[in-house]
Amino acid sequence: MMEHFHLNTPLLESADMARRVGTTVYLKMENSQPSGSFKIRGIGHLCQQLARQSMGVVCASGGNAGMAAAYAARKIGVPATIVVPSSSPELVFQKLKDQGATVKIIGKVWDDADAEALRLAGTEGLIYVPPFDHPLLWQGHASMISEVAATLGPSRKPGAVVVSVGGGGLLCGVIQGLKDVGWMDVPVVAMETVGADCFNAAVKAGRMVTLDDITSEAKCLGAKTICKKAFEYSQCSELTVISELVTDQQALHAVETFLDEERVLVEMACGAALAAVYSGLIGRLQAEGRLPTPLGPLLVIVCGGSSINMEQLTNLKHKLRT
Incomplete structure (x- = not known):
């Protein structure tokens, strides 16, 4: 048996986020991996x-x-x-x-x-x-859902999973993980920033789309084309994949709020997923009938990020608020 290079990361409960969405919120802390991300x-x-x-x-x-x-x-x-x-x-x-x-x-x-x-x-x-585009990658990423299932136990299935999407590798891994543990009916909320939205563009067009340019500051979401497997999942009738966008400002606000409340600094790409909670998007999806009310525990993948420090955060604030 080969040793893994990844850690079994903490699954934390967030009281502050739970207050915002009206259900238990679990954070899968992939920011604590040795390389800084999932x-x-x-x-x-x-x-x-x-x-x-x-x-x-x-x-x-x-x-x-x-x-x-x-x-x-x-x-x-x-x-x-x-x-x-x-x-x-x-x-x-x-x-x-x-x-x-x-x-x-x-x-x-x-x-x-x-x-x-x-x-x-x-x-x-x-x-x-x-x-992001290889079956071995998705297989590796799927392990995070197996860990969540092992921690929560069979009776605590998430009501939804929130995940950031760049090229689609994490999304494919999460969906494979949900399949592995028998949670295929759990909806996945796939978050991108405006200007790094190759998945949302493909979902809207009903076909693979290549963006002209990446204009978002969430550079780690910056693939111009989504991987084919992620697009295929979005079209699959057995899965619920909800593609949503937030602005760079909303992602940055999420990064800052997360730092204040959870005392953890993550990059903008991760802020896109966190913004689903902080911008009220989860509540809106419930109001639209796209997520159930009441909602079971919300699982947020805190994908992490190595390209952030206080100087970088200050630069982003300056760029996005002038």
């Missing part, structure tokens, strides 16, 4: 399966996937090359170097960096680590 579950799993005998790994990432790939590679003992877009915060470059990774800055958005990562995989014989 990504280590899937990427750790993929690297264990594919990278042990390799020349090294290469991953394109604005932050969290790169951190997870660098961490997993260091644990396995192979080199990691992380290709980051120039839009990533300086903080991310430094953290990746601290994990022992080689960092290359290519292009403005993730898609540019990804093209270079694929090229390097081909020319240098490296294992390509996709940030």
Whole structure:
């Protein structure tokens, strides 16, 4: 049995959030993973399966996937090359170097960096680590739902799960996890910010859509196209996947409120999920009849994030409030 690189993260109850939504709120604290986010579950799993005998790994990432790939590679003992877009915060470059990774800055958005990562995989014989679009990733991410089920027990099924969506890897993992534990009837509220909304655009269009650009400050949600599996789940009649948007301002407000109330700092991408509670969106979905009333316990995936510190938070406040 191979050791996992991820931790069984705490499942905390939030009294402040419960007061806002009128039901128990559980927080799955993926921010406490060794790489700073949930990504280590899937990427750790993929690297264990594919990278042990390799020349090294290469991953394109604005932050969290790169951190997870660098961490997993260091644990396995192979080199990691992380290709980051120039839009990533300086903080991310430094953290990746601290994990022992080689960092290359290519292009403005993730898609540019990804093209270079694929090229390097081909020319240098490296294992390509996709940030969100691979069955091994979803299998790894699914473990967080198994942990929740083990902690809550069979009689405490969530009323809904709230999750942030970037490229769709976490969404696919959560849905696979719900399948694994027999919770297929639990609705999933998939949250994005305006300007990083490739999933919502696809759901509205009824087909895969590629965004022209990422204009949101939630850079870690910044994939221009959702992965095909996530889109297929949104169209599946056996599942309830509710796609919703919040503004950057609402996501930032959620980050600040979470820091005040729960004493934890997470990045904007995670703030999108938290904003479902703080902006009153859960109540609105209930009023519209899209979520049940009364609602069973709400499970919020606190996906975390490595590209945030106080300086970055101050910059975001300045940008979004001027």
